[in-house]
Amino acid sequence: MQKPIAEIFTWPSESPQLIGTKCDDCGAVTFPAQSRCARCSSPKMTELLLPTRGTIIAWTTQGFPPKPGFQGDATGKNFQPFGVGLVQLGDVVRVESRLSESDPAKLDFGQEVELRVVPFFTDENGDEIMTFEFAPVGA
Amino acid sequence: MTEVAIIGVGLHPFGRHGDKTAFQMGAEAIEEALADAGAEWKDVQYAAGGAWTVAQPDAVTGLLGLTGIPFHNVFNACATGASAVEAAATAIEVGNADIALAVGMDKHPRGAFVEPPGLCNMPDWYADNGQYVTTKFFGMKINKYCHDYGISQRTLARAAAKGYRNGSLNPKAFRRNPMTEDEILESPMLNYPLTAYMFCAPDEGAAAVLMCRADKAHEYTDTPIFVKSTQLRTKQYGAYEVNTTYAPVDEDVAPTVHASRAAYEEAGIGPEDVDVRQLQDTDAGAEVMHLAENGFCNHGDQEQLYADGALDINGPLPTNTDGGLIANGEPIGASGLRQVYELVTQLKGRAGDRQVQGDPRVGYAQVYGAPGTAAVTILSR
Numbered sequence: 001m002q003k004p005i006a007e008i009f010t011w012p013s014e015s016p017q018l019i020g021t022k023c024d025d026c027g028a029v030t031f032p033a034q035s036r037c038a039r040c041s042s043p044k045m046t047e048l049l050l051p052t053r054g055t056i057i058a059w060t061t062q063g064f065p066p067k068p069g070f071q072g073d074a075t076g077k078n079f080q081p082f083g084v085g086l087v088q089l090g091d092v093v094r095v096e097s098r099l100s101e102s103d104p105a106k107l108d109f110g111q112e113v114e115l116r117v118v119p120f121f122t123d124e125n126g127d128e129i130m131t132f133e134f135a136p137v138g139a
Numbered sequence: 140m141t142e143v144a145i146i147g148v149g150l151h152p153f154g155r156h157g158d159k160t161a162f163q164m165g166a167e168a169i170e171e172a173l174a175d176a177g178a179e180w181k182d183v184q185y186a187a188g189g190a191w192t193v194a195q196p197d198a199v200t201g202l203l204g205l206t207g208i209p210f211h212n213v214f215n216a217c218a219t220g221a222s223a224v225e226a227a228a229t230a231i232e233v234g235n236a237d238i239a240l241a242v243g244m245d246k247h248p249r250g251a252f253v254e255p256p257g258l259c260n261m262p263d264w265y266a267d268n269g270q271y272v273t274t275k276f277f278g279m280k281i282n283k284y285c286h287d288y289g290i291s292q293r294t295l296a297r298a299a300a301k302g303y304r305n306g307s308l309n310p311k312a313f314r315r316n317p318m319t320e321d322e323i324l325e326s327p328m329l330n331y332p333l334t335a336y337m338f339c340a341p342d343e344g345a346a347a348v349l350m351c352r353a354d355k356a357h358e359y360t361d362t363p364i365f366v367k368s369t370q371l372r373t374k375q376y377g378a379y380e381v382n383t384t385y386a387p388v389d390e391d392v393a394p395t396v397h398a399s400r401a402a403y404e405e406a407g408i409g410p411e412d413v414d415v416r417q418l419q420d421t422d423a424g425a426e427v428m429h430l431a432e433n434g435f436c437n438h439g440d441q442e443q444l445y446a447d448g449a450l451d452i453n454g455p456l457p458t459n460t461d462g463g464l465i466a467n468g469e470p471i472g473a474s475g476l477r478q479v480y481e482l483v484t485q486l487k488g489r490a491g492d493r494q495v496q497g498d499p500r501v502g503y504a505q506v507y508g509a510p511g512t513a514a515v516t517i518l519s520r
Contacts, residue, residue, distance in 0.1 A: 005267055005268070006262060006263070006264040008262075008264065018239055020385070027325065027350055028376070028387065029385075029387070030385060031384055031385035032262065032384060034401055038376055039376045039387070047265065049442045057283065058279040058280065058282060058379075059279060059282060059283075059285035059330050059331075060275055060278030060279040060282050060330045060333075061274060061278070061331040062269060062330060062331075063327065063328045063329045063330060063331070064327075064329055066266075066271065066272045067250070067251060067253035067270040067272075068271040069198075069253070069255070069256065069266035069267070069271060070266065070267065070268075070271075071267040071268075072269055073242050073268075082269065082280075083271060084269075084275050084279065085279070086283075086379065086386060087151055088278060088388060092388070092483040093386075093387065093388065094379070094385060094388060095384070095385050096270060096383060096385065096386070098269070104331045104332075107415065108285070108398070109286050114306060119148075120267075120268075121267075129267075131264070131267070131268055
């Protein structure tokens with residue numbers, strides 16, 4: 001069966017959103033959720049579902065297999081480079097994420113992207129693990 | 140507070156050293172620093188030791204003499220060496236010791252650093268996703284920087300080429316072969332826009348710095364090098380740094396900027412007073428950004444400065460004169476102490492083929508690393 005990589009998005013809801021928290025006192029937002037504010041240290045944090053569309057603030061490509069821990073194909077044999085970006089969701093927060101696009105010629109600053117939850121790897125129990133990534137709008 | 144002077148430095152060359160242990164390298168670096176000062180191990184009253192691959196650097200005392208001194212083991216990722224310097228200098232400043240030692244040693248396997256994400260308070264999914272990779276953060280940061288300030292990939296290659304060129308003049312460097320900008324640009328793309336030869340490699344080595352009360356320094360050396368400031372900072376809210384799942388929309392400057400400002404203030408000098416500098420160049424882009432973050436130029440000026448050779452040993456802003464991390468690699472615990480070793484070597488005028496001309500008097504060292512920790516050390520003759 002399919003399972004989320006962690007309880008950090010609302011999938012399998014119809015239009016999945018990332019789950020963050022917002023500080024009741026100063027309004028600062030975190031991703032993922034945490035119990036104390038990183039700006040003002042307040043313990044009053046409320047769950048916040050993050051916008052699903054955003055723009056690329058910073059990006060790079062991962063051209064070599066990350067070390068063990070990485071659950072994609074780390075053997076190098078079938079490793080596919082992937083993109084990584086810092087995506088600004090509205091004026092709420094910036095989230096670091098895998099990007100569906102890994103071709104530098106097709107990635108740009110300010111590019112509009114949207115969240116999607118996709119199959120990522122199959123774990124030792126045979127379950128298909130789902131993760132989040134951002135893809136160019138319309139892709 | 141008591142003023143602190145460096146009276147001796149030692150460096151075990153960084154590189155690959157077969158079966159030789161980190162402790163053996165650490166002991167040799169300490170012996171060299173002691174010999175440099177004409178001091179003996181039993182004169183040392185306090186020590187701070189940094190390492191990642193060694194759990195207890197203080198075990199080096201077994202190779203030198205079990206004198207029973209207080210010895211603090213420190214780890215602060217790429218800022219470990221600078222933290223050891225600060226600990227040892229503080230021991231003298233507050234009167235706990237007249238003579239104190241900072242040492243760093245490490246022996247890393249080949250390839251990028253790796254550790255379980257939980258050790259840095261990062262969630263497992265971050266590593267599962269392939270995001271727990273420091274080099275990809277460096278790629279993102281310099282890619283944005285290049286976009287924001289008009290820096291070309293050619294400039295990144297120039298920064299790396301300078302590192303290899305300076306390394307070729309340094310008998311103790313790991314990488315001693317100059318490399319052309321085109322060779323660097325054509326090497327495999329690891330994290331756009333950074334290619335393989337734009338990165339330093341984790342390796343092996345050790346360094347040691349011996350300090351004493353400034354009023355006793357002349358008992359050991361004719362040219363004491365004074366520690367004018369040591370400042371360590373972690374990231375503030377708003378900074379987008381290594382190991383983060385998110386960042387606020389409102390940006391703050393990098394921790395290097397805060398450490399740098401505090402260090403200049405403590406030393407009572409400005410960037411225009413610095414004659415020779417060592418900046419963290421885990422990758423070529425880091426050196427480019429750190430030049431501005433430490434006040435040596437405005438953001439974007441680097442494009443022209445590198446084209447003009449301004450950062451070369453004979454230029455107006457000599458930087459990473461020993462080849463930096465690019466040519467020396469990074470044994471994490473020793474790296475910040477290598478910077479201090481090089482500054483002392485330059486300020487004493489004994490850097491040989493790579494000596495900065497014009498009688499340099501002020502040296503500046505900056506380290507930066509995960510998870511957004513920076514330190515600055517300013518020295519003067």
